[in-house]
Structure formats: structure tokens, C-alpha cells
Amino acid sequence: MLDFFTIFSKGGIVLWCFQGAGVTESFTGPVNALIRSVILQERSGNNSFTHESLSLKYKLDNEFELIFVVGFQKILTLTYVDKFIDDVQLHFRDRYKNELDKKGALKLLNNNFEFEDDFKILLREAEESGKARSPVTMRSFKESEKSQKTVKSMIETKGGDKGKEQGGKKTKNTKKDAEPVKGDQGRTSSSGQKMVENGNQGLTPEEAMQKKREEFFRRRVGPTEKNSKSPKPSQKPRGKQMRVWDMGGSSTKDLDYSERNGDGSTNGGEQNQEAQTEGIQLRSMEGDLLPVDYDSSEEEDMEEEEEKVVAGEIPKPGSKKGSSFGGMFGMLKGLVGSKSLTRDDMESALDKMRDHLIAKNVAADIASQLCDSVAKKLEGKVMGTFTTVTSTVKQALQDSLVQILQPKRRVDILRDVMEAQSQRRPFVITFCGVNGVGKSTNLAKISFWLIENGFTVLIAACDTFRAGAVEQLRTHQRRLNSLHPPEQHRGRPVVQLYEKGYGKDAAGIAMEAIAYARNQGFDVVLVDTAGRMQDNAPLMTALAKLIAVNMPDLVLFVGEALVGNEAVDQLVKFNQALADHSMSDKPRLIDGIVLTKFDTIDDKVGAAISMTYITGQPIVFVGTGQTYNDLRSLNARAVVSALMKA
Amino acid sequence: MGEKADVQMAQNPFEPYVESLRQQLEEQDPVFLIGVVVALAVVIITFVFLKYFLTSKTVRSAVLLVGLCDSGKTLLFSRLLSGKFKRTQTSITDSSAPYKAKNDRGSTWTLIDLPGHDSLRPQYLEKFKSAARAIVFVVDSAIFQKEVRDVAEFLYNLLTDPVISRNTPAVLVACNKQDVTMAKSAKLIQQQLEKELNTLRVTRSAALSSQDGSVGRSLYLGRKGKDFEFSQLPLKVEFLECSARGSKGEEGDADVEKLERSLAKL
Numbered sequence: 001m002l003d004f005f006t007i008f009s010k011g012g013i014v015l016w017c018f019q020g021a022g023v024t025e026s027f028t029g030p031v032n033a034l035i036r037s038v039i040l041q042e043r044s045g046n047n048s049f050t051h052e053s054l055s056l057k058y059k060l061d062n063e064f065e066l067i068f069v070v071g072f073q074k075i076l077t078l079t080y081v082d083k084f085i086d087d088v089q090l091h092f093r094d095r096y097k098n099e100l101d102k103k104g105a106l107k108l109l110n111n112n113f114e115f116e117d118d119f120k121i122l123l124r125e126a127e128e129s130g131k132a133r134s135p136v137t138m139r140s141f142k143e144s145e146k147s148q149k150t151v152k153s154m155i156e157t158k159g160g161d162k163g164k165e166q167g168g169k170k171t172k173n174t175k176k177d178a179e180p181v182k183g184d185q186g187r188t189s190s191s192g193q194k195m196v197e198n199g200n201q202g203l204t205p206e207e208a209m210q211k212k213r214e215e216f217f218r219r220r221v222g223p224t225e226k227n228s229k230s231p232k233p234s235q236k237p238r239g240k241q242m243r244v245w246d247m248g249g250s251s252t253k254d255l256d257y258s259e260r261n262g263d264g265s266t267n268g269g270e271q272n273q274e275a276q277t278e279g280i281q282l283r284s285m286e287g288d289l290l291p292v293d294y295d296s297s298e299e300e301d302m303e304e305e306e307e308k309v310v311a312g313e314i315p316k317p318g319s320k321k322g323s324s325f326g327g328m329f330g331m332l333k334g335l336v337g338s339k340s341l342t343r344d345d346m347e348s349a350l351d352k353m354r355d356h357l358i359a360k361n362v363a364a365d366i367a368s369q370l371c372d373s374v375a376k377k378l379e380g381k382v383m384g385t386f387t388t389v390t391s392t393v394k395q396a397l398q399d400s401l402v403q404i405l406q407p408k409r410r411v412d413i414l415r416d417v418m419e420a421q422s423q424r425r426p427f428v429i430t431f432c433g434v435n436g437v438g439k440s441t442n443l444a445k446i447s448f449w450l451i452e453n454g455f456t457v458l459i460a461a462c463d464t465f466r467a468g469a470v471e472q473l474r475t476h477q478r479r480l481n482s483l484h485p486p487e488q489h490r491g492r493p494v495v496q497l498y499e500k501g502y503g504k505d506a507a508g509i510a511m512e513a514i515a516y517a518r519n520q521g522f523d524v525v526l527v528d529t530a531g532r533m534q535d536n537a538p539l540m541t542a543l544a545k546l547i548a549v550n551m552p553d554l555v556l557f558v559g560e561a562l563v564g565n566e567a568v569d570q571l572v573k574f575n576q577a578l579a580d581h582s583m584s585d586k587p588r589l590i591d592g593i594v595l596t597k598f599d600t601i602d603d604k605v606g607a608a609i610s611m612t613y614i615t616g617q618p619i620v621f622v623g624t625g626q627t628y629n630d631l632r633s634l635n636a637r638a639v640v641s642a643l644m645k646a
Numbered sequence: 647m648g649e650k651a652d653v654q655m656a657q658n659p660f661e662p663y664v665e666s667l668r669q670q671l672e673e674q675d676p677v678f679l680i681g682v683v684v685a686l687a688v689v690i691i692t693f694v695f696l697k698y699f700l701t702s703k704t705v706r707s708a709v710l711l712v713g714l715c716d717s718g719k720t721l722l723f724s725r726l727l728s729g730k731f732k733r734t735q736t737s738i739t740d741s742s743a744p745y746k747a748k749n750d751r752g753s754t755w756t757l758i759d760l761p762g763h764d765s766l767r768p769q770y771l772e773k774f775k776s777a778a779r780a781i782v783f784v785v786d787s788a789i790f791q792k793e794v795r796d797v798a799e800f801l802y803n804l805l806t807d808p809v810i811s812r813n814t815p816a817v818l819v820a821c822n823k824q825d826v827t828m829a830k831s832a833k834l835i836q837q838q839l840e841k842e843l844n845t846l847r848v849t850r851s852a853a854l855s856s857q858d859g860s861v862g863r864s865l866y867l868g869r870k871g872k873d874f875e876f877s878q879l880p881l882k883v884e885f886l887e888c889s890a891r892g893s894k895g896e897e898g899d900a901d902v903e904k905l906e907r908s909l910a911k912l
Contacts, residue, residue, distance in 0.1 A: 011759065012720040012737030028735065035736045036763065065739065399769070406765040410796050414849040419795075453852050633853065636768075 001078060001127065003054060003071045005119070006031060007092060010065040016113040030054050031069050041616055042373040042400045050074055059085045062381035063340055064093065064100040080130035087122050156211070340382050341389065346375055349393040360643050362606030363565040366613050374400055398644055404609060405636035407618030411592070413554070414453055417524055420553065426458070426517040428525045428550065430510075431594070432543055433558035434570055435531030438596035438623060440469065442558060443526050444476040446621065448628040451484050451494045455523040460513035461499035462506040462546065463530040470499045473528060483628075496522070506530070507546040514550060527552065534573035543574075544581030547588055556620060557590045559611055560597045567610045575615065590615055595634070596623035603642040608634070706779040706813065708756045709745065712771065712804070713784030714796055715762040718822040721890040722784060723759040726906070731891070737761040740770055748906050755779060767800070775809050780816040787821040787829035787887075790838070798842035802850060805867055805879065817883045818908050824889040832885040836876065843867060844874040884908060 001020070004027040008014040019027070030051040038049050038058075049056045055074040060067055068089050072078055092115060093100070099111050350371045357367040374396050383392055420427040429446070431439045440463070447457045459477060463469035480495045498513040510527050517525045529546065532539035547555055557574060559567055571590070579587045593611050601607075608619060619634040711719045720734040720741070727743055738761055745757035760770045781804065785797055804810060804817070819839075821832045830838075847867045868878040876883040886908060 006735075008733075008735050009741070010737070010739040011741030012734045012761075013724060013741070014733035014735060017733065028733070032736045035738060402769060403765045406768060408764045410764075410799050412795075412799060412849060412853070414852060415795060415799075415846065418845060418849065453849075 540577035
């Protein structure tokens with residue numbers, strides 16, 4: 001059933017592999033895809049991954065730095081795979097513990113891991129346990145409990161019987177019960193004579209019928225029947241009585257409270273009731289006003305958590321301080337020596353880290369996914385001497401953050417522009433994003449940078465909606481041309497604006513602009529689009545059409561650094577829209593991110609992490625102000641150190 | 647006579663001090679004196695020890711295997727150490743092992759295989775670059791044309807790194823996968839890289855500075871005004887061909903003799 005199973009070290013050497021019968025394709029490709037998309041992008045929270053027609057499950061062994069991967073066809077649902085991987089891991093570790101313990105990679109190269117037989121045994125066991133259990137045979141009458149009971153104990157009294165039956169009828173909640181009752185009655189009358197061999201020898205067939213019926217009702221109606229049994233069944237048969245409202249009198253005079261305000265006696269009861277209902281509201285407004293959307297339940301939960309955390313922490317220092325000598329040694333033993341990490345050890349440290357990340361403006365579910373992934377990476381790892389759990393977790397988190405921020409492909413715009421120049425076509429960059437993030441401003445900054453490096457730029461004004469968008473770009477163009485006059489650049493203006501006014505189709509303007517640039521020999525085309533909310537379906541369709549039709553070289557998503565959890569939603573929906581509306585099977589998604597307004601946040605730089613984690617694309621530019629010089633590139637180490645700072 | 651008197655006068659100022667010192671020393675308990683002497687000796691020995699240790703740390707004894715993802719570093723690692731063929735996957739951590747060079751001196755170095763994936767490369771290089779005695783830059787010769795810009799960028803980063811340009815380890819560019827028919831020769835790869843680095847050094851020095859103000863490498867490769875050539879560098883860069891898989895497939899030996907010879911010359 002399995003397509004393949006591999007065991008390889010984190011350094012890349014395959015220790016042992018198994019290929020299922022009849023499988024000819026090599027598994028190197030899918031496993032590499034698994035490594036690159038899941039483990040390296042810190043998405044190892046969930047341990048399954050699909051690649052084309054294969055479904056892959058994996059397990060990390062952090063003590064010996066091994067990875068176990070199993071692959072099977074996606075359409076099969078094998079239930080035994082998780083447990084099987086665990087079994088194989090334990091078996092492999094136990095068997096080869098000595099070889100794996102030695103340091104250095106030579107052990108992996110020189111040893112032949114003959115795991116074939118053990119693996120086959122384990123696989124057979126797993127497959128057998130996974131097979132569906134045979135249907136349980138019905139118990140024969142002799143085995144059932146009923147045969148042991150005496151007949152007398154099963155007879156119920158007539159009165160109780162009738163009451164229960166009526167109770168069953170009256171507490172019908174749904175109309176559905178009415179029909180089975182009728183059906184039952186119809187059936188029982190016709191086949192009444194047949195019901196002889198029921199085992200209820202002491203009862204007449206009718207009584208047996210009734211008993212069976214109310215058993216059936218009991219099972220159908222369920223727990224409500226039990227509640228309704230408590231009120232006496234004799235109360236039920238009564239005509240329908242007119243409902244009397246407490247506060248509603250028969251005349252309007254009762255509603256006139258103007259004279260009664262002074263009285264206390266007659267309406268004492270009512271006023272007390274009022275006072276009671278209002279009294280609950282009276283004391284709740286004491287003190288400061290509660291903030292908007294404040295859930296008191298949330299606060300209780302937080303308080304409970306804090307208490308738990310405090311309670312959890314108190315015993316530990318207590319145990320250290322209490323038995324001084326033994327406690328001291330215990331603490332030292334915790335620091336020195338090889339202790340392998342378990343989930344529980346890391347739990348508190350991870351929670352603290354998660355809260356810290358959220359406080360630094362990382363989106364909440366990304367912070368929790370990151371912490372899960374770090375936990376997976378550290379589980380079972382043997383800590384070195386004199387390292388605490390917190391420091392190990394912190395170091396691992398720092399490494400994963402740096403890894404996320406490192407671009408996964410080469411980011412060198414100038415080189416790519418030169419490449420396009422040599423191919424005699426313009427390099428097209430498209431800017432998209434929600435309203436007000438700084439697309440036009442950063443477009444101007446980027447064109448300034450390109451001009452400084454000797455390229456000519458054409459700005460395509462595809463924002464045909466917002467009032468003043470074209471004029472804004474024209475002002476930028478004039479300013480840039482005055483900073484770099486044409487005389488210095490071979491007599492032609494370095495920046496030109498291609499615009500067709502307002503209200504026209506953006507995709508058409510972009511296509512014409514690119515054709516114009518190709519004819520006139522411009523090096524770069526910067527396409528400015530209108531800001532749009534990610535939920536606005538028609539606008540997202542329009543954007544997707546613009547990108548699909550014009551096939552730009554670089555699609556940049558402009559996001560501001562102030563955004564919090566919204567970043568996740570924006571990017572996911574933008575990518576989704578681009579993927580859905582493109583005609584080809586390899587849709588153009590977002591290729592890079594421009595992070596703007598970076599000067600407004602001091603060290604709450606979490607938005608950078610959220611955006612790179614969601615898309616997997618690098619941050620190409622960072623905008624740090626409103627003048628032309630405020631354009632930077634991302635320094636992963638500086639951002640991570642600002643993030644981890646306390 | 648006057649000079650003799652002058653010399654004696656010069657000696658005289660020291661005389662009383664030396665005399666008083668000698669008197670004081672003789673007055674002291676001999677055990678105390680021995681203690682002082684021993685303490686001084688210990689301090690001097692510690693200094694010598696520390697110096698020895700510090701200098702031995704800077705003796706770089708690591709040979710790094712670097713390169714882009716899928717260029718064959720891990721297989722090369724396996725072949726150099728044990729000669730066996732092993733299936734490999736993308737590495738996510740480094741692997742290291744002692745390597746005995748095939749020369750008369752029998753020197754041993756640590757062969758370290760670094761992961762090539764883009765997101766892991768910088769941090770592992772950061773960790774190991776100061777200990778590098780030689781860097782083997784593995785290039786996939788079969789798909790070199792498509793990857794030339796990425797290879798050049800990595801090589802550029804390597805050559806302009808301040809630590810590496812200070813330590814000047816030997817750089818061996820191993821053009822791997824020569825068993826594939828479409829593989830480019832080492833000479834061709836060298837020419838292509840020189841052309842690419844020529845353009846890169848212009849674009850990279852014009853790149854944007856980081857957001858915290860730190861400017862990128864300001865080291866200019868080669869000589870200004872002239873086309874870039876590897877011979878212009880203070881580092882020794884050597885190009886050679888090898889094939890980790892070997893021409894006979896998995897069973898046969900790898901064709902890594904040239905690499906082994908170069909490593910022996912280190």
C-alpha cells in the first residue's frame with residue numbers, strides 16, 4: 001500500500017529506503033519538495049503534505065537528527081500510517097542507537113542499515129491492525145442479560161404502565177413521532193397475532209406491544225423524557241388554559257403607575273423585583289468604562305491562566321528553596337547533563353514566546369504556527385550542558401525567524417533589468433495593494449533609484465479611479481525630471497508618464513503602455529494600480545485580469561508595516577484572486593513584497609514576518625519615509641534582533 | 647678618569663636601590679620568596695598557554711563544501727570520505743567529518759558539507775567561514791546556463807565577504823556533474839562567471855543599503871576599468887572538473903581525482 005518509506009539524516013544522506021512493489025518513480029523529488037515547502041518554511045505544525053498524486057507524512061527525530069518520511073497515494077486513506085511511523089522510529093532508534101550516538105557523519109556513511117526485515121514485520125502488523133474489524137456477531141439469547149432475569153421482575157404494574165405510555169405520548173416534541181405511532185398501531189393490529197415468541201411469556205401480546213412502544217419512545221425522545229417523568233403524570237390531562245401574564249393586567253389602569261410611585265405596600269413585591277433586575281445592572285457600571293467589545297469571560301480566562309501559570313511556577317522555586325541541599329543539586333542537575341526536551345518542558349517557554357511575538361505585531365495564528373513548528377523541531381532534542389529550556393527555545397525561534405526572512409531566491413532587480421535590456425524588452429513591475437498603503441509614493445522612490453542607476457522609466461497610470469491619482473504621478477514625474485535633467489541623460493527625459501485619464505480600463509492602459517515602452521526603448525515600466533480591498537470581488541477580478549493579460553516580470557504587493565492580523569487576510573485573498581482568475585495552469589502570484597511606513601514602527605516589526613511567512617516571497621523594498629531617498633533593503637538579522645528584544 | 651667617574655656616578659644611583667632590595671629580600675622568609683616566584687611562574691605559564699591556544703584556534707583546518715541547492719555537495723562529501731555512493735536529499739543542517747588528505751604529510755582536515763538552500767546558506771556560512779582553510783565551491787555544470795546569475799551572486803558574496811577576504815582561503819571551483827553529456831567545461835564556466843561578475847560588481851555596489859543604515863560590502867572585486875578576471879583577486883581561485891556520480895553510475899567510482907589532488911596540495 002505504501003509507495004515508499006525513507007529514513008535520512010538532516011544532513012541529507014539517505015540511511016535506508018524502501019520502495020513499494022510496482023513503484024518505478026524515484027521519490028527524491030517529492031521528498032525534496034516536502035523538505036523545501038514544509039520544513040524549511042517552518043510549517044511543520046501539521047505533519048502531512050500532498051505533492052501531485054502522493055500524500056506524504058513525516059516525523060522528525062531531533063535527538064539523532066533523522067527524518068522519517070512515508071509516501072502513499074493521495075486517494076488512499078490509510079489509517080495506520082501515523083502509528084506506523086512512530087513504531088518504525090522507535091524500532092530504528094533502539095536498534096541502531098550505538099551507531100547513531102557517535103558524533104560526526106562518518107557513522108552514517110560507513111554503516112549499512114539493514115532494516116528490511118524489521119520494517120516488513122512492522123508493516124504487516126500495522127496493516128493487519130488497520131483492517132476493518134469483522135462485524136460483531138449478535139449475541140444469542142442465552143448470552144443476553146434477559147435470560148438471567150426472572151419473568152416476574154420484568155412485569156410492570158398496569159397503572160405505571162399506562163402512565164408511562166401517556167407520558168410518552170404527551171411529551172412528543174416532534175410531529176414525526178405521531179406517524180410512527182400510527183404506523184405502529186397499524187402494524188400491531190395486523191400482526192398482533194404473530195407476536196407470540198417474544199420471550200415475554202407472562203404478558204399478553206397487547207401489553208407486550210405497549211411495552212415495546214414506550215421503550216421505542218423512550219429511545220426516540222431520549223433525555224427529555226426523563227425530565228418530563230418527574231412532574232406527576234396525573235397533571236397532564238387538562239384542558240388548554242388561557243395564559244395569564246404576570247405584569248399584564250386586564251385593564252390599562254393597572255399599567256398606570258403615576259400614583260403608585262410613592263407607595264410601597266402593594267407594589268412592594270413588584271418594585272423589589274424591578275430593583276432586583278436593575279440592581280444587577282446598577283453595580284456593573286461602577287469604575288472606569290469598559291473598552292469596546294470587552295468580553296468579561298475573556299478576562300476570567302486570562303485570570304485563570306495567570307493563576308495556573310503562577311501556581312505552576314510557585315511550586316518550582318518552592319521546591320528549589322525548600323530542601324536546600326537536595327534542591328540545589330536538583331537545579332544543577334537540570335542545567336548540566338543530557339536531558340531530552342519534551343513538549344511539556346517547552347510549553348511555558350513557547351507560550352511566553354508566542355505572547356511576545358504577538359505583542360510585536362506578528363499575526364496571531366502565524367505566531368502560534370511558528371511556535372508549533374519550533375516545538376516540533378526541538379522535541380526529543382538533547383540539550384547541551386548549562387543550557388536552559390528557555391534559552392534553547394529562544395535560540396531555535398531566532399534561527400527559524402532568520403530563516404523565514406531570508407529570501408528563497410535571488411533578489412537583484414538591477415541585474416534583472418539589465419537582463420531584460422539585453423533582450424530588448426522593458427522590465428515590467430506592477431504594484432498592487434489595499435487603499436492607502438503607499439503604492440504611488442514608493443513607486444516614485446523606486447523610479448528615482450532606477451534613474452540614479454542609469455535606466456529610463458515609464459510610469460503607467462493605471463489607477464483610473466482615485467481622484468488626483470494621475471496628477472500625483474505627473475507631479476512626481478516633473479520633479480524627477482527636474483532632478484535629473486534630460487541634458488545629462490543623452491537628451492531624452494528619464495521619466496515619462498503614460499496616462500489616459502480617468503474611468504478607462506486599467507488592463508488596456510497597461511498593455512498600451514508596455515507596447516509604447518517597447519517601441520520607444522524604455523528600460524523599466526512601473527504600473528501603478530488603484531488600491532482595493534481584498535474582499536471586493538469585482539475589483540480583485542479586474543486586478544487579476546490586468547496581471548494575467550500583461551504578464552509583468554515582477555508583481556509586488558505593497559503592504560504597510562502597521563498592519564497586524566489583517567496582513568494575513570490581505571495576502572491570502574490577493575493570491576487567491578490572482579490564482580483563480582488566471583487562464584493558465586501556472587498563474588502569476590505575488591512575487592515580492594514592499595514593506596512601507598517602516599519608520600512609524602519602532603521595534604514592532606512583526607508585519608514583516610507575517611507577510612513573508614504567508615506568501616513565502618521575499619521583501620524586496622522597505623520604505624522608510626516620504627522623500628525619494630527613503631528606500632532600503634531588508635536586513636534579516638536586524639529585524640529579528642529587534643523582534644526578539646525584550 | 648672623568649668618564650669612569652661618570653659611569654660610576656650612573657651606576658651609583660642604582661646601587662643604593664639594588665642594595666636595599668637585596669637587603670629586603672634577604673630579610674624575607676625564604677618560603678614567602680619561593681611562593682612569590684612560583685606565582686609569577688604560574689602567571690607566565692598561563693600567558694604562554696593562552697597565547698598558544700589562541701593561535702591554535704586561528705589555525706583554520708576546515709574545508710567547506712558550498713554551492714547552490716542540488717549541485718551535488720552531499721554526494722561529493724560521501725565520495726571523498728568513504729568512496730561510496732549514497733542517495734541524498736536536500737540537506738537542512740551541516741555535516742562534518744575528518745578527512746585524510748592523500749599527500750605525503752597525511753594532514754587531516756575537517757570536511758564540512760553546508761546546506762545549499764537559499765534560506766539556510768547565509769547563516770551556515772556565517773558560522774563556518776572563519777574556520778575555513780579552503781572552500782570548495784560546487785557548481786552544477788549541466789544546468790549552469792540557467793543558473794549562471796545565481797551562481798555568480800553566491801560567488802560574489804563569498805569573495806567580497808570581509809572575513810574571507812581577510813583570511814584568503816584557497817577557493818576551488820568544482821564543476822560537478824561532468825558525467826552528464828551537456829555539462830559545460832571548467833574553462834567555459836570560468837569565462838561565463840568572469841563576465842557575470844563583471845556586471846555584478848557594478849550593480850551590487852549600487853544596491854540599496856539596509857534599513858538600519860549599514861551599507862553592504864564596499865569591497866570592489868578586481869581592478870576598476872579593466873574587465874574582471876579571477877587572476878586579479880588576492881585569493882587563489884582554481885577551476886577543476888569532477889563528477890560525484892561517476893561515469894559508470896551508482897556502482898562505479900567517482901571521478902574526483904582532480905579534486906583530491908588539489909586538496910592534497912593545500
